[in-house]
Amino acid sequence: xxxxxxxxxxxxxxxxxxxxxxxxxxxxxxxxxVSGCNLKVPGSRAARAANGWFNTAxxxxxxxxxxxxxxxxxxxVDTVRMDHMNNWDFAISKRxxxxxxxxxxxxxxxxxxxxxxxxxxxxxQLGTPNFGIVTSQVNPPRAIQFGLRVGF
Numbered sequence: 001x002x003x004x005x006x007x008x009x010x011x012x013x014x015x016x017x018x019x020x021x022x023x024x025x026x027x028x029x030x031x032x033x034v035s036g037c038n039l040k041v042p043g044s045r046a047a048r049a050a051n052g053w054f055n056t057a058x059x060x061x062x063x064x065x066x067x068x069x070x071x072x073x074x075x076x077v078d079t080v081r082m083d084h085m086n087n088w089d090f091a092i093s094k095r096x097x098x099x100x101x102x103x104x105x106x107x108x109x110x111x112x113x114x115x116x117x118x119x120x121x122x123x124x125q126l127g128t129p130n131f132g133i134v135t136s137q138v139n140p141p142r143a144i145q146f147g148l149r150v151g152f
Contacts, residue, residue: 049134
């Protein structure tokens with residue numbers, strides 16, 4: 001008995017299209033991009049992360065009732081990309097000579113010094129409630145580290 005009897009597919013599933021076992025739209029199917037639709041959403045980064053990183057109305061599921069095909073969305077869309085990285089690390093140190101052979105060094109290190117958040121990737125599964133919504137942060141918050149070293 002072949003696998004096609006358990007998971008009936010199509011020509012797309014034979015070439016990695018994802019129909020068959022993963023359902024009608026498949027796991028790697030691209031949706032249709034509505035022509036002339038503006039993908040950009042106005043507002044601050046925080047507002048866009050909470051309400052929609054991009055215009056989700058610009059994406060439509062592929063209609064496979066008449067023909068089996070891939071969606072027309074390009075592989076990379078600039079507006080749908082993750083948030084940019086804005087990370088500043090800073091360190092300062094002071095070395096004091098106690099004697100000719102002994103010194104004391106104080107160091108302060110600041111990681112993500114300005115505490116800029118970097119939002120994670122928006123939800124990318126068309127038809128789910130989190131499609132286009134950012135639900136994570138991918139960088140750690142500000143961290144400060146102090147060090148005191150005696151050298152001899």
